[in-house]
Amino acid sequence: AGKTDLYIGGIFPMTGGGWSGGQACLPAALMALHDVNHREDILPGYHLNMIHNDSECNPGIGTNVMYRLVYHPPPKLMLLTGCSSVSTHIAEAAHMWNLMVLAYGSSSPALSDRKRFRTFFRTHPSAVLHNQARIRMFQYYQWSKISIIQETQEVFTSTIEDLEKRAKEANITIATRQSFLSDPTNAVRSLKRQDARIIVGVFYEDMALKVFCQVYKEKMYGKRYVWFIIGWYPDNWYQKVEENEVNCTVNQMREALQGHFTTEMTMRSLDDTPSFSGLNVSRFDEELLLKLNNSDPNDTPGYPEAPLAYDAVWALALALNQTITRLKEKGVNVGLDKFTYDNSTIFREFYRAMDSTSFQGVSGPVQFLSTGDRLTLTQIEQMWNGRYYKIGYYDNKNNNWTLNHSFVRWNGPHPPYDRTLVVEDL
Numbered sequence: 001a002g003k004t005d006l007y008i009g010g011i012f013p014m015t016g017g018g019w020s021g022g023q024a025c026l027p028a029a030l031m032a033l034h035d036v037n038h039r040e041d042i043l044p045g046y047h048l049n050m051i052h053n054d055s056e057c058n059p060g061i062g063t064n065v066m067y068r069l070v071y072h073p074p075p076k077l078m079l080l081t082g083c084s085s086v087s088t089h090i091a092e093a094a095h096m097w098n099l100m101v102l103a104y105g106s107s108s109p110a111l112s113d114r115k116r117f118r119t120f121f122r123t124h125p126s127a128v129l130h131n132q133a134r135i136r137m138f139q140y141y142q143w144s145k146i147s148i149i150q151e152t153q154e155v156f157t158s159t160i161e162d163l164e165k166r167a168k169e170a171n172i173t174i175a176t177r178q179s180f181l182s183d184p185t186n187a188v189r190s191l192k193r194q195d196a197r198i199i200v201g202v203f204y205e206d207m208a209l210k211v212f213c214q215v216y217k218e219k220m221y222g223k224r225y226v227w228f229i230i231g232w233y234p235d236n237w238y239q240k241v242e243e244n245e246v247n248c249t250v251n252q253m254r255e256a257l258q259g260h261f262t263t264e265m266t267m268r269s270l271d272d273t274p275s276f277s278g279l280n281v282s283r284f285d286e287e288l289l290l291k292l293n294n295s296d297p298n299d300t301p302g303y304p305e306a307p308l309a310y311d312a313v314w315a316l317a318l319a320l321n322q323t324i325t326r327l328k329e330k331g332v333n334v335g336l337d338k339f340t341y342d343n344s345t346i347f348r349e350f351y352r353a354m355d356s357t358s359f360q361g362v363s364g365p366v367q368f369l370s371t372g373d374r375l376t377l378t379q380i381e382q383m384w385n386g387r388y389y390k391i392g393y394y395d396n397k398n399n400n401w402t403l404n405h406s407f408v409r410w411n412g413p414h415p416p417y418d419r420t421l422v423v424e425d426l
């Protein structure tokens with residue numbers, strides 16, 4: 001007998017100036033849909049379809065896509081979203097239609113607000129996930145005086161507010177906090193004037209080039225300084241000096257960046273054990289590359305986040321599957337295809353099922369906090385001679401970490417101090 005069709009909405013940033021991660025995340029989501037629909041034990045008797053459009057990572061366009069998905073039949077059971085700027089608009093309104101929003105690409109800490117985003121979940125961790133690893137490193141090397149420089153973007157402002165809270169709890173002083181909009185020259189000079197030594201820098205990669213060219217000019221690198229920046233830029237980000245009109249050479253950038261640390265959320269499971277779907281990381285990447293007709297993964301936006309999109313589709317499929325059971329247990333004999341936006345019966349069980357998600361994904365264990373947040377490991381790397389080396393991981397769920405400190409290298413004879421010591425200058 002033919003299967004009953006179910007529909008979900010998918011909003012993917014394919015183009016536009018922001019994060020266009022839909023380029024790899026849409027193929028990954030379609031891969032998961034295919035795999036789910038070929039499992040007899042999942043949503044038996046149903047066929048899951050996704051209707052998707054390009055948000056261009058633009059909140060206005062994204063909201064328009066949502067309205068079109070909602071006001072054109074058939075009803076959609078939920079919405080998948082990417083960029084934070086789109087998710088914040090859609091997730092605030094979605095409850096009006098009993099719609100769950102599951103983001104595979106939203107890192108903004110602002111989204112961890114259950115009151116404002118009542119039906120929001122995400123397989124992409126919040127950007128605050130960098131902070132516990134940073135604090136642990138500071139404690140390990142006994143740095144209790146930290147400085148901060150940030151680009152004025154909401155995601156970085158919210159991240160630094162969380163870092164300040166955690167630093168206070170750990171008796172670590174934030175000596176100075178500088179921010180800049182598009183030219184970091186004065187912010188870097190202020191750090192130098194205030195004798196900043198251990199510095200956390202949060203900005204997008206185009207600004208990172210400007211910051212470290214200025215760091216080179218101010219000589220704020222070498223044996224007296226330690227920099228912590230974001231790790232999810234492409235590995236060769238610092239070489240793009242011409243296209244960003246930065247007047248430093250690649251060698252000067254490399255010299256300024258020698259020994260800096262980065263933190264980033266891990267988006268692929270560290271071990272190769274198969275996920276619930278049967279795919280392990282290496283098989284997933286093989287299949288994804290085929291879908292991307294073997295274009296260079298480093299040049300395909302969203303390639304790092306693709307497992308988060310794959311796991312998001314599995315999460316909603318397993319939650320819908322659970323919803324069937326929950327409805328039966330409540331004696332509600334209605335098919336999922338009978339969902340309507342003004343009927344909260346199905347949504348309520350769907351929400352409870354999503355809230356209790358727990359399965360092994362390609363991106364690692366998939367579970368949500370009560371805020372809808374996802375925890376993953378945080379990866380710590382260090383750059384040496386222009387290349388990044390993994391030196392440790394922080395497990396944010398169990399609050400423990402592994403640091404291969406013998407891998408860590410210093411520009412001087414010992415780790416720098418967090419302030420000027422008289423003895424050091426003798």
Ligand SMILES: CC1(C)CO[C@@H](CC(=O)O)CN1
Nearest residue numbers: 019083084105106107108232
């Ligand atoms: C790690 C990154 C690049 C952070 O921004 C996310 C996009 C967003 O939060 O809008 C995608 N993943």
